[in-house]
Amino acid sequence: MLRFVVRRLFALIPILFGVSLLVFFWVHNLPGGPTDALLGERSTPALVKQYKEQFGLNQPLPIQYVKYVRSLLEGDLGTSIATRRSVTTEIRTRFPATIELALMAMIFATAVGIPLGFVAAKRHGGVSDHATLFLSLLGVSIPVFFLAIILKYVFAVRLGWLPTVGREDILATRQHPTNFYFLDAIIERDPTAWWDSFKHLLLPAIALGSIPLAIITRITRASVLDVQNEDYVRTARAKGLPPREVDRRHVLRNALLPITTVLGLQVGLLLSGAVLTETVFAYPGMGSWLADGIGNRDYPVLEGGIMFLAIVFVLVNLIVDISYAVINPRIRYS
Amino acid sequence: MSIAQLEAAEIAFEQPTGLWRDAMHRFVRNPGAMVGVFFISAIVFCAIFAPWLAQHAPDQPDYSALHNGFPTGPSAKHWFGVDTNAYDEFARIVYGARISLLVGVVTVAIGLSAGLVLGSIAGFVGGTIDAVIMRCMDIMLAIPGFLFAIGLVALLGPGLRNVMLAVGIVQVPIFARLLRGSILAQRESDYVLAARAVGVRSPSILVAHVVPNAISPVIVQATLSMATAIIDVAGLGFLGLALANPATAEWGSMLTRANDYLVSTPFLAIIPGLAILISVLGFNLIGDGLREALDPKLRGRV
């Protein structure tokens, strides 16, 4: 088991190097160049030259790359052009925001998706089955930003039940030691803060979670349908086990395995969706930050932010792989 | 009755029908698929007859329709109202169908053709070339598609052409993997082995056996990819990355200012989204229907 983990960790290194190369190459080929963004209309050839020298943009690419990697390893991700703060500082607030959002979305997707898929499979061919299938198809067909817009319109603008933008009440002046607003509220024992945070998370989480919800529902349904016909379920029934136990211990435990295989895929979807959802709700997470960064040509933000996300993404996939090995005894012992 | 006659009689009972005819038969009976066909037909209709359906041009501003400078909702003159630039919304929706369909077709064409070439080479030649190609595809697939597209568009610059190229490139690994898998599976399958054992020559094996089996998943994937392409392009449009010229009527871009519309003219925030939804839903329904219709496990059964 340990060997498995170590082997995987080692395989990560070349991947990360590859990604850093890709990111570097990408950033340095973005049209406009950093000078345009910074200097804008004031740009003159002399100023451009001066700027380039100042930021070491004249040196040959390989040297720039090495400097880039070195600063990465030191944890220095540069300084945002737009806000003048270090990229690391920005990430420190933006990243937890997106994590909270993504977690909420996944909790929503699994808490609703798995029971829905299960019930649909049990009532195969019935009305609820067809309705579930249709809803899940709708879920993948509706653009995330459109769903976000509709949710915002119905619940925030029209009904006014939930806030429209941001992470917390604009007027609130709270301390955020961990930058995880949920956690902070619990630490500070402040139920209003918690509720405020929750209210701001709800709509974006539902919008973001809609696609994972659809996928999880579909897969659960298909999986339960498959597993129900397996021989070992028949054996379980032949032993005289009550249906609830058969479902829980034999059907579900096997049916849920395939879902974990798509978890890695889900993380990617969450990231894409986050960019769109956060924009609609002006939610201050990584997604909207990067979207702004592209618009502003904020190169340090793009370099640092994307690299950071890439590392996170790769690590998350590793964790998913490991946990799959843990739950599936057949892989564990091979 | 001899054994041979008996068996021949039994086989005749099985009523052989062609793969395509069978599939069509099943497809037409699938209510979801038919709804999808209806949706897409409506979109295609709008695209083709746009100039006759729309009363105004999609990129001619009509400032008189603005209400104190704000966009307005449905009215007699402008069925869907006008947007912040005073363009007629109905016209933009209807002309937008052209863009969406164009986008769907072109991106899938790019993804399919490149994917076909790469996948076929990998599948047939095998060995190191296969490994290299597949490794590249894996790297591409490791990055979430939409984000990859954003990155490509940022690199190439805004504009519909670049957007189609970017989204098309994102589709390539999907098709490449599909084709390669299909070819490998067919190559090793029992019936190909049997045909070779009987002495059927390679090219005829390819045409008569491998191709029909390999093509079905591609057709299904192509339809589903159309849906994905439309959604991705709309997303890029929403973020403001898709258009070089703001007058172009692209549904996603029409929603960029949606946040602004929500309070004043919610209609404008909803209609383009509905259009996107209907097209994507349509293609997804058709794709699902095709998948069920072409599923070989169901073949031979009614």
Next chain:
Amino acid sequence: MSSAAGEPLFAVDGLRVEFWTSRGNIYAVNGVSYAVNPGDTLAIVGESGSGKSVSALAALGLLPRAGRVVAGSAKYQGRDLVRLSDRAMRSLRGKDIAMIFQDPMTSLNPVLTIGRQIREALQTHLDLSKSEALSRTADLLDRVGIPSPKARLKDYPHQFSGGMRQRAMIAMALACEPKVVIADEPTTALDVTIQAQILELLRELVTERGTALILITHDLGVVAGMCERVNVMYGGIFVETASAKQLFARPRHPYTLGLLQSVPRLDAARGGRLHPIPGAPRNMLSPPSACPFQPRCRFEVDLSRQEVPPLVEVERGHAVACFNPVPEDEWARDRAEVVAG
């Protein structure tokens, strides 16, 4: 619960089972009756599609969704299982009547340990504490011949070999000391060398405990030495019922004769031909209106095409469903010929 005097322990009477499919109704079992008492060993022999497994599954209420019992009864100690509620059936399944399935790899849950799966049966039916159940399980594994039973309790099915898995299945079936065990092709998925071991084990256990055994198989070789009585099934009905001795010495139904003839003999003279049964199993989409074997039968008469033949006794304890049964000495003669060449 004691049965009325003279009532068999487990009796199936006139059972008919149908499956509803998109292609039409499948008439899988068309009027089948048999009975076993404690200590009896009965074999039901037939090809795939003959309905032999279905009748057992139907009795236990384990038919897939598309299947229904449309007539007949399956009585255990006088109670008709077909008409029992699922709840009542559950208390009988695994405890009074147990089933051993064909493929131990697919019939065991891959994500639960073997120990857990056997314990489940024990803990559901008997009121045992976890430690009691564990020690009982270890004993069971030991009795079926699995070495280091205590350690193997924590192993998963894929860590066992095929033969070991089937032994574990047997342990699971016998855990609650059922009175009737139905073994559905218990050795078909196993290597030939292991098959004999498993059958031997089964026989021992059944004799030890006086359990009634119903062995379902397509392999006549499995039957000899295992079972006292044999019922041959074809096209959803019994075509011949006899004691094993009678069947192997004097088969009277053309199908049984065909089965015996199609097994190549080691002592056959060189150059002799094999005698397969021509044709293929019957398509069960129509209700039986004639002898099901008729299309493949070389002894058919006019009546074979018009009516379903009833079971008729030809000697004590030996009945045949045929309008033109094979002569008594046909098989003996045939064997002599084959040996002589």
